[in-house]
Amino acid sequence: MLKTLLAAVLAVTPMALPPPTGAALIGTVSVHLVDRSRPDPWVAGEPARELMAQIWYPARSVRGHRRADWVSPGVAARINPPDSGYALPVTHGYVGAPPARGWHPVILYSPGLGMERTAGTALVEDLVSHGYVVVTIDHTHDANLVEFPDGRLAEAAIPPPASPEEERALLDKILGVRVADTRFVLDELRGLPLAKAMDLSRVGMFGHSMGGAATAQTMAADRRVRAGINLDGTFLGPVEETGLDRPFLMLGSDTHGDEQDETWVRMWDRLRGARYWLELEGSAHLSFSDFQVLLHQAGLPAEQTEPMIGAIDGERSVAVQRAYVRAFFDRHLRHRDGRLLDRPSPRYPEINHLP
Incomplete structure (x- = not known):
């Protein structure tokens, strides 16, 4: 399905992400992390779990630094051949820009099943423009494509289940792998040069779909994550029984995130x-x-897009999500009022408060 969506995205040029709403400039770097304590769970013969993560952070200056592409060159070449005549989006982050002074709260991001770490860039950039460091994670062989610094492209390798019982077991394994990936990335942050910009006593997490489920289960497994958001993801794993004792936001679509x-x-x-x-x-x-x-x-045409992205205007949808995601983390990582969360707002009539 993801390849079909990408083909649709490439039907028009140029593509652009909404500009961030905050005042901070944005820097970004990609990091290659290797967990030698465990083999890759999806590809036999890979003795260590290799991951790519991307750190987005408030920048002191962006002079002399180029804007980061939405996806890495190898991934771009696979989804958008040079002779296609189409251009993928360019982000508002600048590669390797020096970090702004200060210690910033840290937010982890996990994408949906089969998606890359770039899938939530519009939300990520906005958080950074308001003073957060955001770390986005590629879950190798779960994501459609992951490019490593030496040019290797790791493709999706999760086997299809043969029965409903196998499907549930497979989903539980995917969840467990993602939790292990996330906790490893969080461990590694302290040793990175950008650690001086991170306040690792204030860590949050959010994710879409399977990434939302991974957020809840990571919080259950690791108390370093103080607050979390599930964006339209079905919950999985032991957290369904144990629950959570820290702040949590469930933000869903009107076709998924309710009693259905x-x-x-x-x-x-x-x-x-x-x-x-x-x-x-x-x-x-x-x-x-x-x-x-x-x-x-x-x-x-709407009949093609509405089953996937609904009838809401795209720019408006992003603006609403940005406001509520930021209000949540502002309240629970920065102790700001976050009053937007408490009751319906005339500024955002599209948001219903449940139950």
């Missing part, structure tokens, strides 16, 4: 910290990714 998903109902009753359940009217599952704006820009 029984895991959201169960999880709501097991959230013992500050809890929020919001629904974005007119949205659909992929509204919580960059495809919300890119597919609209492609000019595809």
Whole structure:
């Protein structure tokens, strides 16, 4: 499905992500991390788990630094051949720009199943422009494509399940791998040069779809993560029974994030910290990714796009999500008021407060 979506995105040029709303300049670097304590869980013969992560941070200056592409060169070549005549988006982050002074709260991001770390760039950039460091994670062989610094491209390698029982076991394994990946990345941050810009006593996490499930389970496994957001993802794993005692936001589409998903109902009753359940009217599952704006820009007919990204205007959808995601982390990582979370707002009538 992801290849079909990417083909649709490439139908129009140029593509662009909405500009961030904050005042901070944005720097970004990609890092290659190797966990030698475990073999790759998806490809036999790979003795260590290799990951790519990307750190987005407030920058002191961007002079002399180029803007980062939406995806790496090798991935871009696979999804957009040179003779296609189309251009993928360019981000608002600058590669290797010097970090701004100060210690910034850190937020981890995990994308949906089969998606790359770049899938939530519009939300990531906005958080950074308001003073956060955001670390996005590629889950190798789960993501469609991951490019390493030496040019190797790791492709998706999760086997298809043969039965409903196998499917549940496979989803549990995917979740476990993602939690292990995330905790390893969090361990490694202290040893990176950019650690001087990170306040690792204030860590949050958010994710879309499987990344939302991974956020909840990571919080259950690792108390370093103080607050989390699930963007339209079905809950999985032991956290469904144990629940969470720290702040959690469930932000879903009006086709998924309500009583139609029984895991959201169960999880709501097991959230013992500050809890929020919001629904974005007119949205659909992929509204919580960059495809919300890119597919609209492609000019595809509504009958093709609405099942994926809903009927809501793409730019408006991103603006609403940015406001609520930032309000949540501002309240629970920075102790700001976050009053937007407490009651319906006339500025954002698209948001319903549940239950």
